[in-house]
Amino acid sequence: MSDTSRSTTATEMIGVEKRFGATRALRGLDLVVPAGTVCGLLGPNGAGKTTAVRVLATLVAPDRGAALVAGHDVVREPEAVRRSIGLAGQHAAVDEGITGRDNLRLLGRLHHLGARAARARADRLLDDFGLTGAADRLVRTYSGGMRRRLDLVASLVTAPPLLFLDEPTTGLDPRSRQRIWSFVRELADGGTTVLLTTQYLEEADRLADTVVVVDHGAAIATGPPRRLKAAIGSRISVTLADPDRLGRAAVVLAALAGTGDVRVDHVERTVEAVSRPGVEVLLPGLVRELDAAGVVALDVALRPPSLDDVFLALTGGSGAGAAGASGAAVEGAAGTGGRAA
Structure with missing residues (x-):
């Protein structure tokens, strides 16, 4: 090097x-x-x-x-x-x-700071980290x-x-x-x-x-x-009035998002997916498609992806696309092999 x-x-x-x-x-x-x-x-x-x-x-x-x-x-x-x-x-x-203060002073002495320097270092750190009040407990x-x-x-x-x-x-x-x-x-x-x-x-x-x-x-x-996060598509969530329409909503969402990985939550009456990279889903178009399919949505939301989405995509978790698809896109955008971009 x-x-x-x-x-x-x-x-x-x-x-x-x-x-x-x-x-x-x-x-x-x-x-x-x-x-x-x-x-x-x-x-x-x-x-x-x-x-x-x-x-x-x-x-x-x-x-x-x-x-x-x-x-x-x-x-x-x-x-x-x-x-x-x-x-x-x-x-x-x-x-x-022993006390918190003595812990730090002992470590300072073990690192050859000297008694005075160890005391000063301990007191400053305790003050900086808001531990002065408990230092002698x-x-x-x-x-x-x-x-x-x-x-x-x-x-x-x-x-x-x-x-x-x-x-x-x-x-x-x-x-x-x-x-x-x-x-x-x-x-x-x-x-x-x-x-x-x-x-x-x-x-x-x-x-x-x-x-x-x-x-x-x-x-x-x-x-x-x-x-x-930019290499992962948008996360799309739809909350329904009628839980019996969840399956139909999932079909609509999968088609628009370009993914077969749609999460259905029967308790919350929601369907959710992360669109494939490069697939742009717009709210007006999503609402029109749901309406055409006879699905009444109480709430429709688009939000940027999170690191959770990246993590799940790369490590094969659910709800963020298949690792082989979304994961490959992330790797292509960010680089692999552990080298800082």
């Missing part, structure tokens, strides 16, 4: 493979995270997201391929990699038997959201240029999740590079400059959220 590439790329994985017994967790994963950006690593359970983070954090060694962090090889230069990163895993790793008395925040703060004690966050908001209430989102955005705005794994599509949409969709241990699409 050239010096120029090293200066603009915070993290890179090239053809990384990792096997645990009979399980192939990573199958030639490619990943590039430009310096100073937030990269969202998305994928279903078991896709390989956490394994990728563990490889980059030098917690497990890759079987094949290369992984670089801040220009350092994770296998040959693990100590240099660890000095460059902060890591917040899926479960809080702070000591529950035992961590075991913290709520789940407060522990997660403290764990995130702990990963910042050394002010790392690169931060790995592995599903940082899993299990949190909406208010705690929103607060962590704000923290992550502030860190990124301050120049910290963030690699974020998440199953919350809204989280990635809100925070990520680039999204990498991973499935079965490999990157299947990469690009800015807006570009990935």
Whole structure:
């Protein structure tokens, strides 16, 4: 890798493979995270997201391929990699038997900050993250959201240029999740590079400059959220007065949207589909076709696609078109192989 590439790329994985017994967790994963950006690593359970983070954090060694962090090889230069990163895993790793303030001061001393510098760093982080009021309480008395925040703060004690966050908001209430989102955005705005794994599509949409969709241990699409969403057709939803007309409405919607994948909800009396890329569905035409078919619609809506639609299309979920059709369109528009667009 050239010096120029090293200066603009915070993290890179090239053809990384990792096997645990009979399980192939990573199958030639490619990943590039430009310096100073937030990269969202998305994928279903078991896709390989956490394994990728563990490889980059030098917690497990890759079987094949290369992984670089801040220009350092994770296998040959693990100590240099660890000095460059902060890591917040899926479960809080702070000591529950001491106070929040003591947790941070202890970490500072372990990282050779010195007593005075460790105290100053701990106090500043506690203040920045709204934990000063609870700083001198035992961590075991913290709520789940407060522990997660403290764990995130702990990963910042050394002010790392690169931060790995592995599903940082899993299990949190909406208010705690929103607060962590704000923290992550502030860190990124301050120049910290963030690699974020998440199953919350809204989280990635809100925070990520680039999204990498991973499935079965490999990157299947990469690009800015807006570009990935632009490759998926519009989502169309129709709510009916008469549930007996759902089947007829589904036929009309499938024909206009150019897809055979229409979701019918008998409880909500709705039919919904995502149109194929390039197929434009206009509300007046949809209403006319429904009327001609004898379908009375209480509500008809067109909205832009979400990352949920992209995710479902690429990973074979329902309600977003077949993976082979919509997924191929996304890959064609955004590029595959894990390279940042």
